[in-house]
Amino acid sequence: MSYRPQIVDLTTASRNEEAGLYEFTMKLKDGTLCRAFYSNKPEWHMTSISRLQKTPCPICRKDFICKCMEKFAGDIHEQIMNDQLIEQAVK
Numbered sequence: 334m335s336y337r338p339q340i341v342d343l344t345t346a347s348r349n350e351e352a353g354l355y356e357f358t359m360k361l362k363d364g365t366l367c368r369a370f371y372s373n374k375p376e377w378h379m380t381s382i383s384r385l386q387k388t389p390c391p392i393c394r395k396d397f398i399c400k401c402m403e404k405f406a407g408d409i410h411e412q413i414m415n416d417q418l419i420e421q422a423v424k
Contacts, residue, residue, distance in 0.1 A: 338405050343418040363391050379410045
């Protein structure tokens with residue numbers, strides 16, 4: 334069975350509204366915590382994503398830095414945009 338990240342919660346960690354840069358933390362259904370960086374100029378797009386190292390990676394099971402979440406950046410971004418999670422998080 335392949336891994337499918339599902340976002341449970343998205344919150345704003347920091348923002349620079351002048352530059353249009355935002356940092357969000359998200360909790361996935363499997364308990365994984367991630368950090369995603371977004372820019373809203375000219376429109377919302379993800380610049381990077383990484384796993385916060387509180388639990389082992391659900392994909393490779395490494396307990397240290399890995400780039401597995403980058404493989405799912407498109408799926409996660411699509412979920413964020415379809416569910417309008419950014420609008421809810423930046424209120």
